[in-house]
Amino acid sequence: MAPVKVTMEVGTDGVAVITIFNPPVNALAIPIIAGLKEKWTEATMRNDVKAIVLTGNGGRFSGGFDINVFQKVHANGDTSQMPDVSVDLVVNTMEDGKKPAVAAIEGLALGGGLELALGCHARIAAPRAQLGLPELSLGVMPGFGGTQRLPRLIGLSKAVELMMTSEPIMSEEGKKLGLIDAVVPSSELLKVSRQWALDIAERHKPWMRSLHKTDKIGSLSEAHEILKVAREQVKQTAKNMPQHLACIEVIEEGIIHGGYNGVLKEAKVFKDLVLSDTSKGLVHIFFSQRATSKVPNVTGIGLKPRTVKKVAVIGGGLMGSGIATALALSNTIVILKEINSEFLQKGMKAIEANVSGLVARKKLPQDKADKALSMVKGALDYSDFKDVDMVIEAVIENVPLKQKIFSEIEKVCPPHCILATNTSTIDLNIIGENTTSKDRIIGAHFFSPAHIMPLLEIVRTEKTSAQAILDLMAVGKAIKKVPVVVGNCTGFAVNRTFFPYSQGAHILVNLGVDVFRIDTQIASFGLPMGPFQLQDLTGYGVAVAVGKEFRSAFSDRTFKSPLIDLLIKSGRNGKNNGKGYYIYEKGSKPRPDFTVLPIIEESRRLANIMPGGKPISVTDQEIVEMILFPVVNEACRVLDEGIVVRASDLDVTSVLGMSFPSYRGGIVFWADTVGAGHIYRSLKKWSELYGNFFKPSSFLEERATKGIPLSAPSSTSSVSRSRM
Numbered sequence: 247m248a249p250v251k252v253t254m255e256v257g258t259d260g261v262a263v264i265t266i267f268n269p270p271v272n273a274l275a276i277p278i279i280a281g282l283k284e285k286w287t288e289a290t291m292r293n294d295v296k297a298i299v300l301t302g303n304g305g306r307f308s309g310g311f312d313i314n315v316f317q318k319v320h321a322n323g324d325t326s327q328m329p330d331v332s333v334d335l336v337v338n339t340m341e342d343g344k345k346p347a348v349a350a351i352e353g354l355a356l357g358g359g360l361e362l363a364l365g366c367h368a369r370i371a372a373p374r375a376q377l378g379l380p381e382l383s384l385g386v387m388p389g390f391g392g393t394q395r396l397p398r399l400i401g402l403s404k405a406v407e408l409m410m411t412s413e414p415i416m417s418e419e420g421k422k423l424g425l426i427d428a429v430v431p432s433s434e435l436l437k438v439s440r441q442w443a444l445d446i447a448e449r450h451k452p453w454m455r456s457l458h459k460t461d462k463i464g465s466l467s468e469a470h471e472i473l474k475v476a477r478e479q480v481k482q483t484a485k486n487m488p489q490h491l492a493c494i495e496v497i498e499e500g501i502i503h504g505g506y507n508g509v510l511k512e513a514k515v516f517k518d519l520v521l522s523d524t525s526k527g528l529v530h531i532f533f534s535q536r537a538t539s540k541v542p543n544v545t546g547i548g549l550k551p552r553t554v555k556k557v558a559v560i561g562g563g564l565m566g567s568g569i570a571t572a573l574a575l576s577n578t579i580v581i582l583k584e585i586n587s588e589f590l591q592k593g594m595k596a597i598e599a600n601v602s603g604l605v606a607r608k609k610l611p612q613d614k615a616d617k618a619l620s621m622v623k624g625a626l627d628y629s630d631f632k633d634v635d636m637v638i639e640a641v642i643e644n645v646p647l648k649q650k651i652f653s654e655i656e657k658v659c660p661p662h663c664i665l666a667t668n669t670s671t672i673d674l675n676i677i678g679e680n681t682t683s684k685d686r687i688i689g690a691h692f693f694s695p696a697h698i699m700p701l702l703e704i705v706r707t708e709k710t711s712a713q714a715i716l717d718l719m720a721v722g723k724a725i726k727k728v729p730v731v732v733g734n735c736t737g738f739a740v741n742r743t744f745f746p747y748s749q750g751a752h753i754l755v756n757l758g759v760d761v762f763r764i765d766t767q768i769a770s771f772g773l774p775m776g777p778f779q780l781q782d783l784t785g786y787g788v789a790v791a792v793g794k795e796f797r798s799a800f801s802d803r804t805f806k807s808p809l810i811d812l813l814i815k816s817g818r819n820g821k822n823n824g825k826g827y828y829i830y831e832k833g834s835k836p837r838p839d840f841t842v843l844p845i846i847e848e849s850r851r852l853a854n855i856m857p858g859g860k861p862i863s864v865t866d867q868e869i870v871e872m873i874l875f876p877v878v879n880e881a882c883r884v885l886d887e888g889i890v891v892r893a894s895d896l897d898v899t900s901v902l903g904m905s906f907p908s909y910r911g912g913i914v915f916w917a918d919t920v921g922a923g924h925i926y927r928s929l930k931k932w933s934e935l936y937g938n939f940f941k942p943s944s945f946l947e948e949r950a951t952k953g954i955p956l957s958a959p960s961s962t963s964s965v966s967r968s969r970m
């Protein structure tokens with residue numbers, strides 16, 4: 247393991263260069279913080295040191311405080327493991343120290359890393375270094391003085407925006423804002439920084455302590471106005487999370503009572519936030535997401551991903567055009583194949599619209615958009631397939647059609663070419679039945695809209711080669727997705743785990759619970775919308791097709807609600823035709839359409855599941871639990887069958903694919919916070935009252951009875967078998 251250390255070298259010019267060594271991102275682990283204090287104290291005392299330069303080894307300044315420490319605090323609740331960095335190191339030793347210091351920033355300075363730089367007296371950066379305070383995305387807030395120094399350097403409005411969004415900026419923008427004093431080529435970074443530090447020591451340049459600055463803050467009333475607007479915004483954008491409002495309050499403390507008081511309050515609130523459930527959930531998701539890149543027998547066994555330069559996408563519909571867009575945006579040559587010129591034109595237009603949508607939302611510069619569009623070529627036959635490295639089939643969910651396509655592409659593509667399908671439910675063994683290339687067949691399940699949604703579910707069969715999986719993982723990363731490798735079964739990991747979500751909602755409605763109440767409760771739990779609004783959005787055709795697949799695969803635990811058929815019969819198709827559970831009018835939020843209620847009554851009459859013919863009475867909490875506990879139950883079966891490598895993969899997929907609230911840590915993490923025992927007992931009770939749909943799985947039963955967390959590895963359970 248590479249050494250974790252802080253070094254100091256004093257040059258003949260009298261500059262002490264203090265360097266952080268903690269690969270890969272120079273995280274500020276506890277020994278690093280101790281090392282910084284030690285070296286800084288030594289530099290301050292040495293007579294041959296006139297000034298200090300702080301930098302990071304390996305082209306990265308620092309990725310911030312060591313997030314592993316948060317995990318330890320979450321495990322034992324002991325915040326005393328976190329040293330007093332803010333006052334002891336940043337204020338007393340660095341900012342108010344006797345020697346001027348300059349931060350030499352390359353690569354990235356994030357969170358505590360940027361905050362150390364803010365505690366220096368000037369900041370010099372290499373081009374395109376990432377600068378940001380992303381702490382809120384981990385459920386905490388800047389804790390080394392960032393809430394106070396950043397507004398004082400770049401103004402309150404921009405500083406609040408950077409903290410609330412957790413988005414980084416580049417050093418070039420940092421220079422314009424006043425965060426960075428100079429942007430210089432990497433090769434000159436240390437030289438310029440050394441000279442800058444000496445210039446400060448010799449009073450040729452200002453010895454600027456950012457905590458003492460006031461010129462960028464504006465008047466008290468302006469500050470109040472900015473913070474008021476920020477509070478209103480985060481009430482909408484950060485529901486159920488404490489850290490945004492807490493951060494605004496701490497910023498306000500410094501505006502009213504001065505930067506130093508702000509720093510003191512920040513340190514206290516920071517420690518409170520570390521212990522919050524929100525931080526536990528978000529830190530869990532941070533590490534879980536990174537864990538997905540480690541797949542047993544695929545990664546770490548000496549295989550190297552092959553280059554994938556050219557990809558053919560078959561089908562230019564919603565999914566195909568989205569996938570083609572994602573590939574083209576990352577400079578992959580794309581062949582988009584359709585069956586006739588009308589469909590092809592539609593597909594090409596959809597790609598153009600995807601790209602120009604990104605330009606309009608300022609997510610993509612025009613030159614990159616032009617470049618992306620130039621990467622895509624349309625095709626009506628297979629003549630361009632002879633040198634493709636990968637094919638992604640994205641046609642409608644029709645088994646014979648997919649089988650025909652796979653037989654054809656096996657013949658026309660080169661032997662190394664990966665044959666992927668974007669099916670969301672169909673068993674891959676069935677799709678590849680008529681081929682002899684089973685080792686190259688793999689699922690590349692994107693989520694709609696494919697050029698925006700971050701998840702790529704990679705589905706392997708028993709025959710898929712490790713090389714094909716590794717190649718697709720590399721493609722996924724290159725197109726900025728989070729690839730998660732899962733096993734083969736109906737619905738794979740994500741749709742399979744979540745099929746009871748809409749089923750549970752339909753059972754509740756047919757038991758007499760109001761649709762709009764259900765949607766409201768699920769939205770206040772933290773999903774972006776309730777199951778019925780979601781159904782309106784995806785269209786009822788999808789619900790019918792998907793429902794059929796799951797009913798045939800899992801007939802023991804599926805419910806056929808008469809409601810969807812009745813809605814379709816009455817001419818409704820959700821948002822598509824403007825008629826669903828909700829009324830859709832341009833420019834306004836969807837409004838409940840109460841004319842749907844008689845159709846629901848009819849569905850209840852046909853389903854006939856209300857005990858004694860009377861609507862059941864449930865609390866708001868029971869509504870959420872009756873919909874999400876069956877999802878947890880299915881997640882247990884997915885874990886039991888070894889469809890995922892580890893439980894936390896389901897947490898990541900639930901957040902990135904199903905928009906389960908990340909601050910709840912994902913579906914399994916959340917279930918463990920609720921407790922397997924409570925989930926088991928509730929499901930058992932409902933299964934006795936309302937039928938098999940709620941019947942607890944043997945995995946859940948075993949874990950609940952033995953008191954083992956659902957997320958514990960399979961070896962703790964006697965019933966597990968792996969498909970990975």
Ligand SMILES: C[C@H](O)CC(=O)SCCNC(=O)CCNC(=O)[C@H](O)C(C)(C)COP(=O)(O)OP(=O)(O)OC[C@H]1O[C@@H](n2cnc3c(N)ncnc32)[C@H](O)[C@@H]1OP(=O)(O)O
Nearest residue numbers: 271273309310311312313314356357358380388389390536
């Ligand atoms: C008091 C302070 O205000 C509090 C804080 O500073 S909280 C921390 C704030 N900093 C952050 O949120 C940054 C978090 N890190 C990131 O966003 C990204 O890792 C990054 C942009 C720095 C680098 O991204 P990328 O190059 O894609 O590498 P990525 O795979 O994410 O990370 C590489 C490794 O570094 C680890 N890592 C990254 N940042 C880390 C951190 N701050 N602490 C501990 N480990 C960290 C990752 O876990 C990963 O480990 P692994 O290889 O064992 O899985």
